[in-house]
Every structure is written in C-alpha cells, then in structure tokens.
Amino acid sequence: MADSQQSDSRKLLVSLRETLAAASAGQERLDRITTLIAESMGAEVCSIYLFRDEQTLELCATEGLKAEAVHETRLRVGEGLVGRVAKRAKPINTHDAPSERGFRYMPETGEEIYTSFLGVPIQRLGETLGVLVVQSKDARDYTSDEVYGLEVVAMVIAEMTELGAFVGEGAALAALHQRPVTFKGGVGQEGAAEGQVWLHEPRVVVTNPVADDPQEETLRLQEAVETLRVSVDELLATAQSADKDQMQVLEAYRMFANSKGWMRRMEEDISRGLSAEAAVEKEQSAARTRMAQVPDAYLRERLHDLDDLSNRLLRILTGQGGETGAEMPDHPILVATNIGPGELLEYGRSLRGIVLEEGSIASHAAIVARALAIPLIVHAGRVATEALNGDHILVDGEHGIVHLRPEETIIGAFRDKMAMEAAQQERYVSLRDKPAMGLCGTEVSLHMNAGLMADLPSLEGSGAAGVGLFRTELQFLTVSRVPRRGELAALYSRVLDAAKGKRVVFRTLDIGSDKVLPYMNPLDEPNPALGWRAIRVGLDKPGVMRMQLQALIRAAAGRKLSVMFPFIAQLQEFTDAREILLAEVERERRLGHVLPEDLEIGAMLETPSMVFAPQQFFEMADFISIGGNDLKQFFYAADRENERVRRRYDTLNVSFLNLIEEIVTRCAAARTPLSFCGEDAGRPIEAVCFAALGMRHLSMRPASVGPVKHLIRRTDVDALKEVIDEARLSGAQSVRPAVLEWMTRKGKSST
Ligand code: PEP
Ligand code: MG
Numbered sequence: 153m154a155d156s157q158q159s160d161s162r163k164l165l166v167s168l169r170e171t172l173a174a175a176s177a178g179q180e181r182l183d184r185i186t187t188l189i190a191e192s193m194g195a196e197v198c199s200i201y202l203f204r205d206e207q208t209l210e211l212c213a214t215e216g217l218k219a220e221a222v223h224e225t226r227l228r229v230g231e232g233l234v235g236r237v238a239k240r241a242k243p244i245n246t247h248d249a250p251s252e253r254g255f256r257y258m259p260e261t262g263e264e265i266y267t268s269f270l271g272v273p274i275q276r277l278g279e280t281l282g283v284l285v286v287q288s289k290d291a292r293d294y295t296s297d298e299v300y301g302l303e304v305v306a307m308v309i310a311e312m313t314e315l316g317a318f319v320g321e322g323a324a325l326a327a328l329h330q331r332p333v334t335f336k337g338g339v340g341q342e343g344a345a346e347g348q349v350w351l352h353e354p355r356v357v358v359t360n361p362v363a364d365d366p367q368e369e370t371l372r373l374q375e376a377v378e379t380l381r382v383s384v385d386e387l388l389a390t391a392q393s394a395d396k397d398q399m400q401v402l403e404a405y406r407m408f409a410n411s412k413g414w415m416r417r418m419e420e421d422i423s424r425g426l427s428a429e430a431a432v433e434k435e436q437s438a439a440r441t442r443m444a445q446v447p448d449a450y451l452r453e454r455l456h457d458l459d460d461l462s463n464r465l466l467r468i469l470t471g472q473g474g475e476t477g478a479e480m481p482d483h484p485i486l487v488a489t490n491i492g493p494g495e496l497l498e499y500g501r502s503l504r505g506i507v508l509e510e511g512s513i514a515s516h517a518a519i520v521a522r523a524l525a526i527p528l529i530v531h532a533g534r535v536a537t538e539a540l541n542g543d544h545i546l547v548d549g550e551h552g553i554v555h556l557r558p559e560e561t562i563i564g565a566f567r568d569k570m571a572m573e574a575a576q577q578e579r580y581v582s583l584r585d586k587p588a589m590g591l592c593g594t595e596v597s598l599h600m601n602a603g604l605m606a607d608l609p610s611l612e613g614s615g616a617a618g619v620g621l622f623r624t625e626l627q628f629l630t631v632s633r634v635p636r637r638g639e640l641a642a643l644y645s646r647v648l649d650a651a652k653g654k655r656v657v658f659r660t661l662d663i664g665s666d667k668v669l670p671y672m673n674p675l676d677e678p679n680p681a682l683g684w685r686a687i688r689v690g691l692d693k694p695g696v697m698r699m700q701l702q703a704l705i706r707a708a709a710g711r712k713l714s715v716m717f718p719f720i721a722q723l724q725e726f727t728d729a730r731e732i733l734l735a736e737v738e739r740e741r742r743l744g745h746v747l748p749e750d751l752e753i754g755a756m757l758e759t760p761s762m763v764f765a766p767q768q769f770f771e772m773a774d775f776i777s778i779g780g781n782d783l784k785q786f787f788y789a790a791d792r793e794n795e796r797v798r799r800r801y802d803t804l805n806v807s808f809l810n811l812i813e814e815i816v817t818r819c820a821a822a823r824t825p826l827s828f829c830g831e832d833a834g835r836p837i838e839a840v841c842f843a844a845l846g847m848r849h850l851s852m853r854p855a856s857v858g859p860v861k862h863l864i865r866r867t868d869v870d871a872l873k874e875v876i877d878e879a880r881l882s883g884a885q886s887v888r889p890a891v892l893e894w895m896t897r898k899g900k901s902s903t
C-alpha cells in the first residue's frame with residue numbers, strides 16, 4: 153500500500169473526527185462528512201444511505217447529487233447497486249455502473265452523468281446500518297486501497313451514535329439493536345419472567361475511533377495482544393483437559409491470538425488512521441458478517457470464538473471490565489455468553505431470569521439457577537450480541553423462548569399468561585394450610601426440595617411439610633476448595649433452625665456425573681452419568697463423606713437428623729454407607745459431642761437394580777426416596793441432559809408406573825416410608841398418579857407445592873387408580889390420555 157494513500161486516509165479520518173466533534177446539527181454534520189469524503193477521494197459524488205426500516209434505505213446526505221433527493225430517494229434492500237451493497241454486505245466497485253447487474257437509475261438524483269461507482273456497507277459489529285457511496289464522471293475503477301480506505305471511513309461513520317436521527321421523524325433505525333428478535337433455546341429452569349436486560353459482560357464502548365499517532369496505536373495493540381496471549385495460555389494451563397469442548401475453544405482462542413493475518417489486518421487498519429480499539433472492532437465486524445453467511449456450523453463456531461476473543465481484546469484495550477458504572481435495572485434479566493456458578497450465586501435472587509448463549513442444562517450455573525428457582529434459558533442463539541443493557545426482554549421458560557425488544561402484541565399475550573399464573577398462585581396461597589387430601593380422603597404429605605439456606609423461607613411460604621431433599625452439592629460446587637467441617641456444620645445447623653422442627657432430609661454429597669467439583673481431579677470418563685459418582689466416590693474415598701457426616705451430626709446436636717445416601721445401586725453400598733455414619737456417631741459420642749436426638753438413615757432409589765434388591769435393603773433403610781430423575785434415565789436408557797431424548801419417554805408410561813408400583817409394594821411389605829423427590833413429583837398430573845399408586849410422600853420445588861396440592865384436593869385418588877388400571881389393561885403405552893380424558897370429564901361434571 154502506498155504511504156501517500158495511507159496518510160491521505162489518515163488525514164481524512166482526522167478531519168472526519170473534527171467534524172464529528174464539532175457542535176453542529178446532525179444533518180449539517182452528515183453533509184459535511186460527504187463533502188469531506190468526496191474531496192479527499194477526488195470524487196464528484198459522495199452519498200450516505202441509511203436504513204429507514206428493515207427493508208428500506210434512504211438517501212440521508214449527499215455531495216454531488218441533487219439536494220432535493222435527500223430524504224426523498226429510497227431503495228429496497230437488494231434494489232439497485234446501493235441496495236445490493238446493503239444486501240450482500242460487500243463493496244461494489246465498477247467503472248461502468250449502468251451496465252452493472254442490478255443497476256437502477258434514480259432520476260430525481262441526477263446521477264445519470266456519473267459512470268463509476270464504489271459503494272461500501274456501513275457496518276457496526278456485523279450489522280449493516282447503511283451504505284456509503286462515491287461516484288465519478290470518469291470511468292475509473294477504484295484501487296483496492298481506495299476501497300479499503302472507504303471501508304475504514306464507513307467504520308468511523310458507523311460509530312456515530314446518533315445515526316438514527318438522520319432517517320427522518322419517528323423512523324426507527326432498523327438495523328442496530330432496535331428490532332424485536334426471538335431466540336429459541338433449551339429450558340434450564342422453568343418459569344416466566346419479564347424485565348430489562350442486564351449484561352453480565354456489557355459491550356465495550358469505543359469512544360475514540362480515530363487516532364493521530366499510528367505508531368503509538370500499533371504499540372498499544374501489540375501490547376494488548378500480548379496480554380491476551382498470556383491470558384489464553386494461562387486459561388489453557390488451568391483448563392480441565394477432560395472437558396473437550398472447553399479445550400477446543402481455548403485452542404481456537406490460542407490460534408486466533410497468534411494469527412498473523414488477524415494482527416496484520418488490524419495493523420493496516422491502524423495505519424489508515426483508526427485507533428487500536430476501532431481496528432479490533434472493524435475486524436470483529438467483518439468476522440460477524442462472515443459468521444452470518446457461513447453455512448458450516450463448525451466454522452461458524454470458530455468465528456464465534458474470534459468474536460469472543462475480540463471482546464476480550466477490547467476489554468484489555470479500553471480497561472472496561474464488567475463494571476461500566478451502569479445501574480442494575482429494577483427487574484434484571486441476566487444475559488451472558490456463559491456464567492460460572494459462583495458468579496451466579498453472587499447475583500442471587502436479585503435476578504428475574506437468566507438467558508445464556510451457551511451453557512447447558514447440566515452446567516453448574518443451571519444447577520444454581522434451579523436452586524434459586526430463576527427461569528433459565530440456555531443455548532439462546534446470539535442473544536448476548538444482540539441485547540443491550542436495559543432492553544425489554546421476556547423469558548418464556550416453558551417453551552425455551554426469549555423475546556428481545558418484543559412487539560406490543562407479544563407483550564400483551566405474555567402478560568396475560570403471567571397474570572393468569574399469578575392469579576393461580578394467589579389461589580394456591582389460600583391452600584397453604586390445608587391438607588393435600590383427595591376427595592376420597594387419601595392424604596399425601598408434600599415436602600420441598602432445597603439446596604441453599606436461601607430456600608428455607610419457602611418452607612413456610614409454600615406450606616410444605618418439610619424438606620424432603622436437601623441437596624448438599626452447591627456448597628461444594630461454588631467454592632475453590634473443599635469446604636471445612638465447621639463451615640458446613642454452621643450451615644446445616646442454620647438450615648435446621650430455619651426449618652423450626654420440620655423434618656429436613658440431608659442428602660450426602662452427590663458429585664460426579666454432571667456435578668464436577670472445580671478442585672477435583674477431572675476424570676476422563678466416557679460415560680460420567682454411569683461413572684464414578686455419588687456414593688461410589690463417598691465409599692472409595694470416604695474422607696470428605698466422613699467430614700460431611702460429622703458436620704451433620706454436630707449441626708443436629710440434640711435434634712432429629714435425617715440423612716440419605718444418593719445413588720445406591722446394591723445392598724452392600726447402603727450397608728457400608730450406613731456403617732460409616734454409625735461409626736461417625738460413635739466417634740462423636742466418644743469426643744463428647746451432643747448427639748442427634750434421633751437418627752434416620754435412608755437411601756435414594758435411583759437405579760432399577762434396587763427395585764429388585766434383597767428384602768433386607770427395604771427393611772434396613774429407615775426410609776427410601778425415589779430419585780426419579782436418575783431412575784427414569786436409567787430405566788429408559790435416555791440421558792436426562794440430552795434434549796433429543798429426555799422428553800421422549802413419558803413418566804406415565806405403563807412400564808415406568810409398573811416399576812413405581814413395585815417399589816411401593818416392596819416398601820409397604822417392609823413398612824418402610826417411601827417418597828419421590830425427582831422433578832416429576834412437582835408435576836400435578838404425575839403427582840396425583842403417584843398418589844393413586846400408593847405413594848404418600850412427595851418432594852418437589854417449593855413453587856410446585858401449590859399446584860400439586862390443588863389437583864390432589866380436586867381428585868378422587870381411589871377412582872383415579874381404577875382409571876390407571878383400566879388403561880394399563882387396555883394395552884395403552886401411557887396412561888396419560890386416559891387420565892386426562894377422565895379429569896376433563898370430571899372437571900366438566902363438577903362445574
Ligand atoms: C433424582 O435423581 O431424581 C434426584 C432427586 O437427584 P438429582 O436430580 O440431584 O440427581
Ligand atoms: Mg439423582
């Protein structure tokens with residue numbers, strides 16, 4: 153590239169910056185810009201077209217075309233050369249515009265005398281805002297340097313924050329972060345929420361697109377890239393090699409961070425007069441445009457990685473981290489690419505909802521979101537790129553849909569639905585102190601699941617009889633080391649205090665599979681759900697489990713203690729775990745600690761093997777709780793985390809109900825209390841069917857207690873059992889259709 157051209161474009165950018173900084177009115181400024189560009193490029197015409205709405209471009213300023221055409225001439229996307237530049241987001245450079253494909257002559261502009269045409273898209277972060285055009289009478293092809301120079305200029309124009317003002321009274325600037333967008337993702341936690349976007353990592357704002365000293369800017373860029381490389385290497389060094397996806401992303405980061413092409417392009421942008429930040433953003437913008445056009449999913453992912461890396465680089469250059477000084481909105485809905493469980497816990501219940509571009513249903517963040525009962529959508533497209541702080545957003549955690557900047561009709565329908573649900577909740581509140589008793593007199597005791605101290609107030613609010621499952625993983629997952637016994641004892645004690653004498657069933661640590669501790673050596677297990685997890689870890693390496701049991705015993709101190717062991721797959725595992733607990737009680741006695749007033753030792757039934765376990769298992773256990781989430785996945789051989797299969801098999805499938813009934817029968821024979829604490833217990837239809845099969849204890853999320861109680865109270869549970877039996881005899885695959893049909897009929901006849 154010729155040095156003179158570089159300094160020309162630099163000079164142009166500097167005068168452009170001065171023009172942008174001058175306190176003139178918007179239109180005047182835009183006019184001045186077109187004059188400057190025309191002069192600098194030796195062209196007779198320079199025009200700026202901006203989107204008026206999603207499909208229409210409007211001539212907003214010109215040097216050289218007829219002034220009366222400004223704000224009058226409009227083109228559709230794809231129409232004429234200008235429309236084609238916008239559509240393809242690529243420059244068009246021709247010395248003979250009239251013979252170019254798609255040429256359309258706009259008589260009111262007087263452009264017929266101009267033969268050569270160069271148009272480049274005006275883009276910010278991959279979104280086309282308009283088109284910048286130069287035209288000349290002489291038939292010339294612009295050099296690639298000139299094309300490139302005009303692109304750099306277009307980039308600076310794109311940074312003008314007030315571009316929207318030029319497209320006429322009341323018109324929306326369609327392209328940039330203003331139009332409604334809908335994303336479809338996976339449901340990490342159900343529930344509906346309306347609020348304003350709160351970006352976990354807000355977009356970096358580039359305030360200085362033009363720089364005076366290219367040497368200094370190049371140096372800043374090089375230093376920032378070096379810092380970036382070091383940080384990526386550090387990430388790689390500490391990454392868990394078992395996490396193949398994470399390693400793949402980090403390797404891609406490293407590749408881009410060391411890419412000579414990327415660096416060269418940015419240095420070239422700087423030599424044209426852009427600041428280091430603007431150069432990064434220009435290349436990021438180009439990558440985003442490619443991203444939108446690349447059909448190959450793998451390549452798109454890699455471009456996405458480059459996008460992330462550019463954001464990191466921008467943060468290094470601008471020093472803008474998560475803290476931008478913005479104030480959290482009243483009803484914040486967190487939007488992020490991804491988030492760690494610790495960070496999410498810090499936000500706590502202040503959030504109304506969470507929407508992640510990545511994440512997974514099994515991620516720790518999802519576990520925390522579930523514990524906090526905050527609606528969560530994962531894999532929600534490019535939401536973190538599209539959303540801006542404060543944008544209106546609706547989270548439909550039933551269908552996994554996110555409406556960003558929704559239209560009035562969507563808002564109306566969404567609010568109606570939320571209002572109906574709220575009214576329903578009101579009705580449930582009135583049931584709080586009433587028993588979950590069916591019309592036939594069958595009474596079911598409803599408990600809640602918990603995992604945080606913050607869950608305990610729900611015990612009173614929901615009217616649950618106790619905590620049927622206290623998951624103890626979160627205190628281990630969200631810290632960087634094994635928690636100390638004293639810390640755990642203090643927490644468990646506070647949980648018992650808050651329960652005010654109601655029963656709390658503590659489940660010992662259920663790690664492994666989806667719940668990998670950050671400080672645990674990662675195992676490269678081909679099938680972690682079937683791997684070294686839960687009680688298997690507890691028995692093989694009993695140190696942590698013993699410590700946890702000691703903490704529980706100390707926390708109980710004179711109160712009743714209920715402990716349950718997860719994932720028991722054969723009798724011996726239960727007897728061994730039980731022995732360890734009893735030995736710990738004995739040890740605590742010797743040490744002079746106050747022992748629990750009463751001790752219940754239970755087992756979770758989560759593998760089909762235990763349905764057929766020796767009778768001694770059912771007799772030895774003080775209680776049994778069905779972990780339906782796991783039991784179902786192993787019964788059907790269908791991964792509970794896999795969106796493709798997790799809903800494939802109905803809980804009310806006859807096979808599964810027969811299995812449940814067998815457990816009920818075996819527990820009844822041993823007079824062992826039985827409960828169900830998987831997600832299905834919180835689904836009203838499932839819950840009432842379990843009750844019909846003889847289940848008398850159910851444990852669920854606090855929010856489900858009301859709906860489940862409501863349905864049980866309206867159902868003749870004995871009659872439902874007959875409906876289920878008939879459906880089973882009929883050869884139906886699932887009893888659901890028969891149950892629903894019966895309920896609808898009953899519902900009609902009782903109204
Ligand atoms: C279950 O498997 O049903 C259960 C309650 O345990 P978790 O969901 O924690 O695996
Ligand atoms: Mg389980």
